[in-house]
Amino acid sequence: MNKGKVIQVIGSVFDAKFAPEQVPAVYNAIEVQGNFGKGGKGLYGEVQQHLGGGKVRAISLSSTMGLRRGLDVIDTGSPLMVPVGPQTLGRVFNLFGEPIDEKGPVQAGLKMPIHREPPKLVDLSAKTEMFETGIKVIDLLCPFVLGGKTGLFGGAGVGKTVVVQELIARIATKHGGYSVFAGVGERTREGNDLWLEMQRTHIGDSKDTVLDHTCLVFGQMNEPPGARLRVALTAMTMAEYLCESGTGNTLLFIDNIFRFSQAGSEVSALLGRIPSAVGYQPTLATEMGQLQERIASTRTGAITSVQAIYVPADDLTAPAPATTFAHLDSFVVLKRSITEKGIYPAVDPLESTSRILDANIIGQEHYSIAQTVLEYLQRYHDLQDIIAILGVDELSKQDQTTVSRARKLERFFSQPFLVTKQFTGLEGKYVSKADSVQSCKEICEGKWDSLPEEAFMYVGTVEDAARKARTLTSKQEKD
Amino acid sequence: MPGTRQIIQRRKAVSNIARITRTMEMISTAKYKSYHNKWLSIVDFHDAMVQLGYLLVTAQKPVEHPLLKDNSSGRTAILAIGSGRGLCGSYNAHIYRLVEEHVYRAKASGKKLDIYVPEGKLVHILNYHGIAPTKVYSDIDEIPSDVQLEEIAGEYASLYMAGELDYFGIVYMRFYSMSSQRAQTLTIMPLIELIDDLATRSKAIWPWDLSFEDFYLTPPADKIIEDIGKMIIRSSIQSCFMDAAISEHVARMIAMRNATENAEDMIKEMTIQYNRARQTQITTELLDIIGGSGALR
Numbered sequence: 204m205n206k207g208k209v210i211q212v213i214g215s216v217f218d219a220k221f222a223p224e225q226v227p228a229v230y231n232a233i234e235v236q237g238n239f240g241k242g243g244k245g246l247y248g249e250v251q252q253h254l255g256g257g258k259v260r261a262i263s264l265s266s267t268m269g270l271r272r273g274l275d276v277i278d279t280g281s282p283l284m285v286p287v288g289p290q291t292l293g294r295v296f297n298l299f300g301e302p303i304d305e306k307g308p309v310q311a312g313l314k315m316p317i318h319r320e321p322p323k324l325v326d327l328s329a330k331t332e333m334f335e336t337g338i339k340v341i342d343l344l345c346p347f348v349l350g351g352k353t354g355l356f357g358g359a360g361v362g363k364t365v366v367v368q369e370l371i372a373r374i375a376t377k378h379g380g381y382s383v384f385a386g387v388g389e390r391t392r393e394g395n396d397l398w399l400e401m402q403r404t405h406i407g408d409s410k411d412t413v414l415d416h417t418c419l420v421f422g423q424m425n426e427p428p429g430a431r432l433r434v435a436l437t438a439m440t441m442a443e444y445l446c447e448s449g450t451g452n453t454l455l456f457i458d459n460i461f462r463f464s465q466a467g468s469e470v471s472a473l474l475g476r477i478p479s480a481v482g483y484q485p486t487l488a489t490e491m492g493q494l495q496e497r498i499a500s501t502r503t504g505a506i507t508s509v510q511a512i513y514v515p516a517d518d519l520t521a522p523a524p525a526t527t528f529a530h531l532d533s534f535v536v537l538k539r540s541i542t543e544k545g546i547y548p549a550v551d552p553l554e555s556t557s558r559i560l561d562a563n564i565i566g567q568e569h570y571s572i573a574q575t576v577l578e579y580l581q582r583y584h585d586l587q588d589i590i591a592i593l594g595v596d597e598l599s600k601q602d603q604t605t606v607s608r609a610r611k612l613e614r615f616f617s618q619p620f621l622v623t624k625q626f627t628g629l630e631g632k633y634v635s636k637a638d639s640v641q642s643c644k645e646i647c648e649g650k651w652d653s654l655p656e657e658a659f660m661y662v663g664t665v666e667d668a669a670r671k672a673r674t675l676t677s678k679q680e681k682d
Numbered sequence: 683m684p685g686t687r688q689i690i691q692r693r694k695a696v697s698n699i700a701r702i703t704r705t706m707e708m709i710s711t712a713k714y715k716s717y718h719n720k721w722l723s724i725v726d727f728h729d730a731m732v733q734l735g736y737l738l739v740t741a742q743k744p745v746e747h748p749l750l751k752d753n754s755s756g757r758t759a760i761l762a763i764g765s766g767r768g769l770c771g772s773y774n775a776h777i778y779r780l781v782e783e784h785v786y787r788a789k790a791s792g793k794k795l796d797i798y799v800p801e802g803k804l805v806h807i808l809n810y811h812g813i814a815p816t817k818v819y820s821d822i823d824e825i826p827s828d829v830q831l832e833e834i835a836g837e838y839a840s841l842y843m844a845g846e847l848d849y850f851g852i853v854y855m856r857f858y859s860m861s862s863q864r865a866q867t868l869t870i871m872p873l874i875e876l877i878d879d880l881a882t883r884s885k886a887i888w889p890w891d892l893s894f895e896d897f898y899l900t901p902p903a904d905k906i907i908e909d910i911g912k913m914i915i916r917s918s919i920q921s922c923f924m925d926a927a928i929s930e931h932v933a934r935m936i937a938m939r940n941a942t943e944n945a946e947d948m949i950k951e952m953t954i955q956y957n958r959a960r961q962t963q964i965t966t967e968l969l970d971i972i973g974g975s976g977a978l979r
Binding site: 472475476477478480481482516588591592593594596597599600601 | 692695696699700703768769771772774775806807810811937940941944945948962966969970973974976977978
């Protein structure tokens with residue numbers, strides 16, 4: 204066995220010295236012998252750098268409490284191995300692949316390393332298909348790609364996690380394949396909520412709960428940066444196996460990919476790298492690339508991923524969200540100014556877009572309606588300063604119509620969610636893409652100009668809005 | 683987050699707008715003051731005129747004249763007075779709503795409606811709604827001159843007297859006081875209706891409150907009624923234009939005051955935004971330098 208000793212501890216990074224001819228390879232997991240944590244287990248680290256003379260620098264993957272110089276270190280001879288396969292379904296793991304749901308050990312026949320090469324270019328599938336979510340604004344303006352990557356951008360508290368959970372509720376319950384959820388550096392409570400929710404919800408009409416087809420991996424806020432940096436890879440590995448083993452399409456939900464970059468930046472300086480812009484690690488783009496490239500559609504199966512991306516200080520140009528942008532097929536940008544209007548999901552229609560918003564893929568009708576909607580909203584956006592200063596009355600009649608339709612569209616893009624029923628008291632609405640397109644077409648054509656704006660809040664199709672308008676007027680008459 | 687430069691640019695644009703709106707408010711205030719005196723004297727003259735008319739039509743010996751008779755040609759006309767320029771809040775929207783009502787009513791009763799408008803914003807609004815005005819007076823400057831009044835009033839009066847017009851009204855913004863203006867229609871012809879209507883207005887001294895001796899007219903009433911009738915029509919049109927002009931300035935004053943206040947709020951908001959952006963930029967730059975040198979040490 205390849206043995207060494209801890210020679211230096213710097214925060215969540217430590218150095219170990221091995222015999223010069225037996226240095227563990229980069230990305231190998233090394234185990235510090237001792238009683239760490241609750242279970243009295245060893246502490247795992249991952250080799251990041253060779254410092255020469257048999258010394259290696261490693262990131263600790265769990266809390267370094269109790270770590271000291273002189274402890275024995277063992278090279279496990281491979282990167283971290285996590286269990287994969289159908290046995291992982293219905294279970295909750297930490298980044299080591301250990302079950303944390305207290306349902307006993309996982310009898311997985313196979314373990315896979317968390318570091319792997321992304322699929323080769325020739326193996327990638329080039330098919331492009333739309334993935335319907337039943338959320339109006341998303342299906343219309345930033346349609347998801349089947350086997351593609353979707354990012355949900357948003358500052359603190361604009362509803363990213365809710366949208367992710369809603370998508371799980373909408374997609375996973377209808378979806379035939381398996382899902383993997385990675386909780387990266389977010390609140391532990393949300394993980395618990397999700398787990399309970401998944402136990403309650405059934406897939407379609409079958410007896411299987413959503414949890415039976417899902418595997419959850421958590422490395423939440425309380426974990427050290429090393430754990431948050433690698434937990435996404437653990438989930439990725441499990442998803443990859445499910446996908447490759449021929450079960451077809453796999454869904455991968457990551458909440459929140461920004462924490463992955465953040466964890467990297469926390470350890471970067473400790474590893475001795477010179478910080479780059481805004482203090483991020485100089486290897487930000489590489490790290491992100493290595494993870495994102497593995498989320499791919501191959502001929503054997505597709506991984507469709509939905510990732511929440513926290514936007515620090517609502518600034519989309521910050522390095523972390525900016526590097527993520529390049530990898531995505533569809534961007535859903537959640538805006539604070541829209542949550543302030545009480546419109547949820549707070550999707551910013553002007554900033555959100557999709558690679559497949561293209562007449563050749565989604566069809567001419569959908570494409571042209573989406574463009575018309577955007578024109579209306581853009582015009583409204585441009586006129587906002589004038590309205591704020593001079594008032595709507597000063598606009599030309601044509602602009603007044605544009606503004607009133609744009610305001611209706613803006614409100615129409617709110618939608619009651621399945622997962623927020625207990626908060627809003629409203630039944631969740633699934634609107635098919637065809638209905639969304641048709642409704643928006645009619646609003647743009649002015650068919651519904653006579654309805655009041657409130658009628659468009661939290662309804663399904665535009666016919667529901669008309670119905671709501673009638674109840675609104677009858678209520679007014681009663682008052 | 684927009685850069686500091688963009689915020690400064692926007693703030694500059696907004697403060698320029700504020701400067702314009704503030705100036706417009708001052709101009710309208712000044713105009714309002716000067717119009718107010720004129721308005722008072724026109725009202726007095728108009729009242730006297732109407733009293734005379736009232737006495738004539740209620741005289742013991744009835745007067746006969748085509749101006750006082752009802753017509754049934756199926757043709758009606760309105761003169762809609764909108765604002766000359768924009769930037770006066772919902773002034774034109776109110777006028778338009780009344781015009782629309784006239785259009786609707788004319789359609790319902792199967793009558794032909796001619797719409798006359800002075801050049802201005804209202805013309806665009808009417809065109810947008812697909813209502814083509816019969817005639818646009820392009821040379822009237824807020825209040826028509828005496829020559830123009832003569833021409834306008836003469837046109838309608840002669841049409842009416844020839845029996846080609848049943849109804850003529852003016853849609854305008856009536857000025858009650860600084861804080862109250864309302865869009866309304868004043869019926870000019872049939873003349874009886876106008877005299878009735880005006881005689882009951884609160885501003886006028888009610889003719890029945892005055893005690894008169896019996897009076898004789900030379901030349902006789904049926905000789906002078908035409909001139910007096912035309913004069914009443916003329917002065918009604920003038921006073922409507924006066925009301926409209928003064929209301930417009932009040933409306934603009936209020937609209938511009940609000941606009942200036944909004945712009946000032948916006949400037950305040952943007953100043954805060956700018957300061958914050960600047961501070962963030964400084965912090966970021968400092969952090970980069972400090973972090974970089976710290977890592978190299």
